[in-house]
Amino acid sequence: MKFVEQCPADASADLIYRVCPMHLLEPMELIKDLKTGQVLEILTDYDGALEDIPAWCAKHGQEFVGLCEDTEQEGCYKLYIRKLH
Amino acid sequence: MHIVYLDHAGATPVRPEVLEAMLPYFSEKFGNPSAVYDLGAAVKDAVEEQRAKVAALVGAEAKNIIFTSSGAEANNLAIKGVCLARQQKGRHLIVSGIEHHSVLNAARYLEKFHDFEATFLPVDKYGRVDPERLAKALTPATVLVSIQHASNEIGTIQDLPRLAAVCRQAGVPLHTDAIATAGLVPIDVQALGVDLLSLNGSGLSGPKGIGALYFRPGLRLVPQIHGGIQEDGRRGGTENVPGIIGLGRAAELARQELPQRAASLQKLRDRLVTGVLTEVPEVIYTGHPEQRLPGHASFCVEGIEGEALLFMLSRQGIYANTGSACASKALKTSPVLCALGIRPDLAQGSIVFTFSSSNREEDVSAVLRELPAAVAKLRSFSPVWRKRAAGGAA
Numbered sequence: 154m155k156f157v158e159q160c161p162a163d164a165s166a167d168l169i170y171r172v173c174p175m176h177l178l179e180p181m182e183l184i185k186d187l188k189t190g191q192v193l194e195i196l197t198d199y200d201g202a203l204e205d206i207p208a209w210c211a212k213h214g215q216e217f218v219g220l221c222e223d224t225e226q227e228g229c230y231k232l233y234i235r236k237l238h
Numbered sequence: 239m240h241i242v243y244l245d246h247a248g249a250t251p252v253r254p255e256v257l258e259a260m261l262p263y264f265s266e267k268f269g270n271p272s273a274v275y276d277l278g279a280a281v282k283d284a285v286e287e288q289r290a291k292v293a294a295l296v297g298a299e300a301k302n303i304i305f306t307s308s309g310a311e312a313n314n315l316a317i318k319g320v321c322l323a324r325q326q327k328g329r330h331l332i333v334s335g336i337e338h339h340s341v342l343n344a345a346r347y348l349e350k351f352h353d354f355e356a357t358f359l360p361v362d363k364y365g366r367v368d369p370e371r372l373a374k375a376l377t378p379a380t381v382l383v384s385i386q387h388a389s390n391e392i393g394t395i396q397d398l399p400r401l402a403a404v405c406r407q408a409g410v411p412l413h414t415d416a417i418a419t420a421g422l423v424p425i426d427v428q429a430l431g432v433d434l435l436s437l438n439g440s441g442l443s444g445p446k447g448i449g450a451l452y453f454r455p456g457l458r459l460v461p462q463i464h465g466g467i468q469e470d471g472r473r474g475g476t477e478n479v480p481g482i483i484g485l486g487r488a489a490e491l492a493r494q495e496l497p498q499r500a501a502s503l504q505k506l507r508d509r510l511v512t513g514v515l516t517e518v519p520e521v522i523y524t525g526h527p528e529q530r531l532p533g534h535a536s537f538c539v540e541g542i543e544g545e546a547l548l549f550m551l552s553r554q555g556i557y558a559n560t561g562s563a564c565a566s567k568a569l570k571t572s573p574v575l576c577a578l579g580i581r582p583d584l585a586q587g588s589i590v591f592t593f594s595s596s597n598r599e600e601d602v603s604a605v606l607r608e609l610p611a612a613v614a615k616l617r618s619f620s621p622v623w624r625k626r627a628a629g630g631a632a
Contacts, residue, residue, distance in 0.1 A: 170323055170460045171471030178467065227326055 154203065157219030160233045162194035163187060169198045169229055176202040177209055180234065184215065187236045195232040196223060206232050214238060239555040242601045246533065247390040247418065247592035248559050250443045252484065259487040260445065263480040271477050272468065281479055288486025292450050295489040296416070296435055297426035304451045304459075304469045305482050309417040309438030310340035311462075312451040313384075315473065316413040316434040317344040319459030320382045321354060324411075328379030329354040334367050334386065334396075336574045338415055341384050359385075361577050364526040365394035369404050376408045387416040387435075388423070391561035391574045391590060392525030393534030395423065402431025411457060417441050417449075421492030422500060422531055427452055439481060443594065444488030448481030495595070503533030503593045506602055510535050510591060513606040518613050522584070524575065533593035536561065538580055541623035542616040544588045550612035556605055559590045 166183050168176045176197045184193055195206060203220060210217035218233035252260075263284070269277035271285050290300040306312045321331055333345050335358040348354035357375045359367055367385050376383075383405050388395040398414060405412040411433035416425060420437035427435055434457070439448040453459060465474015492499075511523060520540035539547065544560035551558060561572050575585035591605065617623040 167456065167458070168471070169458055172461065172464070172467060172474065175467055175471035179470075 155217065155219040157221055157233060159221060160192060160218055162233060163191040165194040165196065167196045169196050169226065173199055173201060177205060184234065184236055189236055189238060191236050192218060193234045193236070195234070196229060197232065198229045202232065203230065206234070210234055242556045242604045244591040244593060244597065244601065244605070245557050245559045246594040247590065250440055250594055252445050253443045253488065253491065255491060256444050256484045256487045260480040260484040263483050271479065272466065285477055285479060285482050288482050291486040291490045295420065295425065295493045296452055297428055298452045302453055302455055304453065304472050305477060306449040306451055306473060307447060307478065309436050309449040312436035312449040313338065313340040313415055314344045315451055315459060315462050316436060317341060317382065317384055318348060318462055320411060320413070320434065320457065321348050322352065322460040323458040324381035325352070328381050330357070330377050330379040331382045331384070332357045332359055332372065332375050332380060333384045334359045334361060335577045336361055336365055336389055337384065337386055341415055363578055365389055365392045365574070365578055366526065367396055367401060369400045372401055373404045376410060380408065380410050382411055382413060384413040384415070387414045387419040388531050389525065389574060390418040391572065392536050392578070393530035394526040395419065395529045395531065398430045398432060406431060418531060421496065422533065424496060433457055439485040439488060442485070442488035442492045445481050445484040448478055448485045450485065499595050500532040502595065506593050506597055506599070507533055507535050510602045510605060513602065514609060517606060517610045524578065524580070536588070536590040538575065538584045539587035539589060539613055540584060541620050541626065542587045542613060544586060546616050547589055547612055550616065551608060554608045556608055560588045561590045
């Protein structure tokens with residue numbers, strides 16, 4: 154598990170309370186609109202995302218920057234992806 | 239016998255154009271919108287077109303519309319969904335005391351099962367919520383306010399922009415049940431200042447069994463129907479595609495026709511109100527005299543029971559309502575009329591007429607011909623009324 158402090162992001166996907174696999178589907182769409190080098194923030198309350206998103210990044214050649222707990226919302230996480238291509 | 243149907247707040251016939259749009263989606267266009275093959279993808283495209291039409295009716299973006307199974311489900315999703323999503327901030331919500339049961343009972347559910355406290359705001363004699371009273375009811379623990387756009391029982395339209403300003407200042411989202419107003423009154427969620435808005439198909443002369451909820455971008459909801467990723471993961475369950483197509487077509491027609499429709503309904507309504515108040519002694523007009531739904535006329539008639547009056551009129555082919563279907567079936571006094579301060583015995587004489595574009599001047603004439611005689615006949619059976627007419631105390 155790769156942890157980071159709060160990371161500046163160029164776009165954000167709020168997946169809190171939204172069912173699996175929205176934590177993969179919506180970021181896949183949003184990252185298409187980013188430029189190479191830009192960062193997408195993903196907000197989620199779904200534990201499975203902590204494994205799924207790094208695995209998705211590895212499979213699709215994107216950089217998983219890391220994750221941190223959401224200090225504003227108990228039980229939620231922020232994950233960061235940098236677009237590489 | 240010619241039927242005069244004046245209970246459009248209760249149910250509306252599906253317009254032929256709407257039915258025509260729906261029919262292919264029961265048969266040849268039956269695909270599941272979640273399917274990846276063409277048959278499903280084409281249906282998904284059609285669903286998204288309807289989402290845009292519903293959004294346009296209320297001045298929103300398509301991505302902020304969730305389709306539901308009814309207006310009641312939309313109200314439940316708004317109230318339970320937002321309160322549960324925000325419960326870390328507090329466990330207090332405010333609703334007006336004259337809301338539909340799908341709002342009142344959703345609030346009571348949160349009290350009973352989730353340790354919330356609900357404030358049921360009183361209204362004035364016209365059924366309006368006072369913004370100052372709302373401001374006083376807000377607490378640091380308040381996470382949602384829900385106040386209807388208009389009442390289908392008394393027709394009164396709330397001053398939502400002023401109420402929304404109070405909520406905005408406190409940082410509390412405002413939900414409104416617009417089931418009675420959508421398609422009859424112009425709606426722009428930005429101008430009204432609301433964060434959530436419910437509507438349904440039947441109110442738009444569309445099908446029953448379909449509703450929609452608008453939610454402000456960024457507002458989180460806990461799903462209330464747990465399932466798949468339909469509605470972007472906010473409401474599970476395979477979509478009611480024919481219903482969605484019908485709602486979209488009805489919303490499109492309503493948006494095009496709204497100005498003319500409102501004017502024609504108001505004309506019929508005003509003639510009925512003037513006639514009833516002139517022809518029937520000892521009747522009060524309930525709700526706000528001006529800030530009300532264009533095709534809505536509601537009265538309380540002294541010395542009779544509304545149910546008996548409905549029965550008498552129905553024998554002449556005139557179909558109206560007493561207001562709240564739930565309260566009337568249980569022969570209970572309407573809580574909405576009680577909230578206006580109307581005496582319980584007078585509230586028993588409630589009768590509500592609601593028009594649509596299908597009604598004509600002859601329908602008003604029929605009511606004005608039959609109603610005074612029906613009221614007089616019922617009163618002649620009433621010992622209380624006879625005593626009163628003879629000069630005794632009622």
